Amino acid sequence: MLDGKILVIDDNKSVLSALEILLQFEFKTVDSISNPNQISTYPKLKDYDIILLDMNFSAGVNSGNEGLYWLKEVKKMAPAISVIMMTAYGAVDLAVKALKEGAVDFILKPWNNDRLITTLKSAYSLRKSQKEVKELKEKESNLKQVINQNKNYIIGNSTALNFVLNLARKVAKTDVNILITGENGTGKELIARELHRISARKNEVFIAVDMGSISESLFESELFGHIKGSFTDAKEDRVGKFEAANGGTLFLDEIGNLSLQTQAKLLSAIQNKIVVRVGSNKPVSVDIRLICATNCDLDKMVADGLFREDLLYRINTIRMEIPPLRERDNDVLILADFYLKRFAAKYGKQGLRINQAAYDNFLSHSWPGNIRELVHAVERAVILADGNVLKPADFLLNEKNVISFETGPDTLEEMERLMINKALNQNNGNYSAAAEQLGISRQTLYNKLKKSNT
Missing domain, CATH: 1.10.8.60 (Helicase, Ruva Protein; domain 3)
Structure with a gap:
């Protein structure tokens, strides 16, 4: 028996009795009403998973317009409910109209019991899936809000700070890569978070990665993810920071600390907007806004052969220098x-x-x-x-x-x-x-x- 709630709406009480007897062994709750006028005041209508709705309620009328009218009313009050239409007068154009108005299926009277039950179970599965998707989206939204909470503030009104904030407002709405430079302790991550907060991606996640704390051996796993069994400690699949930030902003702090080998791997991911998890050969497309930060002189590092010039060009579309205190x-x-x-x-x-x-x-x-x-x-x-x-x-x-x-x-x-x-x-x-x-x-x-x- 499925843990579903069914409401049957039909003016024929014999039909209601037959459906209640048939469905009581298939679904946990089966209720019925014979007058569609009760729909607008029916208690907890939104709690039902499926409504079986007759197409015709007036004697001698078989146009199906009454059913279409009540279908619209049901969808206004409870848009998430799966509605299945029933009629003794089958017509393709009527079925098409019902589906366009939001019905999930169409049943002819007299019905075949097995087909009816199969149809209801399919509709229940659809309703359950929709509920789960909605719950996951709500959880994802709440999680993003928690992750994006920032209890620190950008404080000050100096000319030097306002110059930076004005530049941030100009570039935040774009998706260009940004390099934030400045001495340690000047608040580079705060500026990165501010760029995200005022960007078109503000409702998506902001992921910050301290590149200086990631060992070279774990670089690919941390940034690109891995699959179970790809190395000794890979006990389960893991999403990398690029995938986790998909749709949002990825902030790579202390990027000047990367070795030339890891720089090459990072450059490939940024250029192609594709990552491959360690142990996998399946490419994963990512859509991120990239912000990098460093206290190093990357131009000098390029001249000294310590930083790739092509990577610097990639991350340096806009450079923001944060003034020291x-x-x-x-x-x-x-x-x-x-x-x-x-x-x-x-x-x-x-x-x-x-x-x-x-x-x-x-x-x-x-x-x-x-x-x-x-x-x-x-x-x-x-x-x-x-x-x-x-x-x-x-x-x-x-x-x-x-x-x-x-x-x-x-x-x-x-x-x-x-x-x-x-x-x-x-x-x-x-x-x-x-x-x-x-x-x-x-x-x-x-x-x-x-x-x-x-």
Whole structure:
């Protein structure tokens, strides 16, 4: 027995009784009404999967117009219901009219029991499939909203920032590839997300990939996907980032860290808009908006033979240079106040304020770590604050994040984060140099940065 709900509408009570007896063993619920005027007030009409609807209700009338009228009314009230028309007067043109108006099939009286049941089961399968598709689309839409949620904001009103935002508004509506450059911590991903938010793809997914954290051996699997059994740890099929971003935006951060070999593979996917999963030979077409970002000088890398010139041309239709914090005038003060309020609320220290001397210090500081450095300076000051007024000494800008053991971090995690900040500051944001100074690999540094959101 199928878990379906059937409603039969026919003015012949003998027909209703016969159908109820026949269908009670095939479907969970079989209801009936003899007057089509009850349709408009019938309770929970939308809950039915199938309606069997007679074509003629008035004595001596066999044009089928009454059935067509009530078919239209049903589809107005419950457009998703599968409707099957019934009549004792078969005509091809009448069947065509019914199908055009939204009926899924047509049954002649007297009916063949087996054919009727087969028709109803097919209609139920169609209805069930439509429900599943609708639910999947709703889930997909909700998932995209969750993925695209961005709790960070582009804050500031400096001339340098407004120039970038104006350029973003000009190019966002197009599908051209964009290369975002700038120092570490300037907010390149925020600009990429803003480009997606104001683009024609805003209702689709935004997928961000940190290329610096992907090992060369897993590059193809991460970007293009793999099939089960294609390598030792491939225990199931997996969609790559290109396929996951299909229809939306793919953001490739730190693209300057790719080896020449992986650059060639990426170039092929971008040029052909086709990817092939590892272990498969089936090409998969992808439709993405590509945004890349780097803090490297790609032009110099091309000259040094470290970056493919043809790949640079592909990703560099429009180049956007994000200004460092030191070139954004008073934006540093606006950002400091914003993060002060955020961290004061987070750590339950309401009423904190920054004094003028600290503001002056912010304006004169070079901010080698840019916004990332500012965020951590403010968070640290809020955590360690003893009073309500934060002074220059509370931000430790000139001490390069060194804290004495008397006032120092309470956890190993905090100490590790401070050491990373110090190494990045001393190496002007160069991840490779900072990692070498700390005695760890670049990938380990990336992983630690991600874990602490540094």
